[in-house]
Amino acid sequence: QSMLTQPPSVSGAPGQRVTISCTGGSSNIEAGYDVHWYQQAPGTAPKLLIYDNMNRPSGVPDRFSGSKSGTSASLAITGLQAEDEADYYCQSYDSFVSGYVFGTGTKVTVL
Amino acid sequence: QLRLQESGPGLLKPSETLSLTCTVSGGSISSSSYYWGWVRQPPGKGLEWIASIFYSGSTYYNPSLNSRVTIFVDTSKNQFSLKLTSVTAADTAVYYCARHRLGSGWFRGPADFDYWGQGTLVAVSS
Numbered sequence A: 001q002s003m004l005t006q007p008p009s010v011s012g013a014p015g016q017r018v019t020i021s022c023t024g025g026s027s028n029i030e031a032g033y034d035v036h037w038y039q040q041a042p043g044t045a046p047k048l049l050i051y052d053n054m055n056r057p058s059g060v061p062d063r064f065s066g067s068k069s070g071t072s073a074s075l076a077i078t079g080l081q082a083e084d085e086a087d088y089y090c091q092s093y094d095s096f097v098s099g100y101v102f103g104t105g106t107k108v109t110v111l
Numbered sequence B: 001q002l003r004l005q006e007s008g009p010g011l012l013k014p015s016e017t018l019s020l021t022c023t024v025s026g027g028s029i030s031s032s033s034y035y036w037g038w039v040r041q042p043p044g045k046g047l048e049w050i051a052s053i054f055y056s057g058s059t060y061y062n063p064s065l066n067s068r069v070t071i072f073v074d075t076s077k078n079q080f081s082l083k084l085t086s087v088t089a090a091d092t093a094v095y096y097c098a099r100h101r102l103g104s105g106w107f108r109g110p111a112d113f114d115y116w117g118q119g120t121l122v123a124v125s126s
Helices: none
Strands: A009-012 A018-023 A036-040 A047-050 A064-069 A072-077 A086-094 A099-102 A106-110 B003-007 B018-025 B034-041 B048-053 B059-061 B069-074 B079-084 B093-102 B110-116 B120-124
Touching: A009 A018, A018 A086, A018 A106, A036 B110, A047 A064, A047 B110, A072 A086, A086 B110, A099 B048, A099 B059, B003 B093, B018 B034, B018 B093, B018 B120, B034 B069, B034 B110, B048 B069, B048 B079, B048 B093, B059 B069, B079 B093
Parallel strands: A009 A106
Antiparallel strands: A018 A072, A036 A047, A036 A086, A064 A072, A086 A099, A086 A106, B003 B018, B018 B079, B034 B048, B034 B093, B048 B059, B069 B079, B093 B110, B093 B120
């Protein structure tokens, strides 16, 4: 049972901006634990997209950005491209379960 | 370039023990900046963290699997391994090994998974 809730799907036309929310609670995001985001294309391993709420690893385009406020975090993709079609997961630490938790996952579709 | 490679049997029978090994190349598993972890993904479902270990042996376990899971490290071989006992069909999943980076903020535990193996499918079936 995930402690981080994401919308099942979001979609947008090429060039548009989409956002994915990650809603947690007092034992994870609101408690101050950092949120990280992963992109998973079909049949491949997850790839780190954003770490520590808003930082991009080397090689990740600046079209991807992250933010965190209160009990939730968000991933924004601007200038949506066909190659962005994938599943996206947020991840954090949860003090209630004393472990690392992933979000429920969001499928991004490029129309 | 860091590379992680999972290895182990792809098919198990219910009640057997799952054993997987992750071989790390292009970097040392004895780094003080990283834990090393296992994450799994049942077919068509989301990601689930299993366990993480530091080269010194310090561990974190998913409480929901804690009683069945053991993670251990072999620094001489630059490998870490996972054992999951009494498997059932619910343990059928792609198992990934990953590097679990230590955070730099107020929380001193590991944070994000920055490098991943390609994953290995483990099926449990009679």
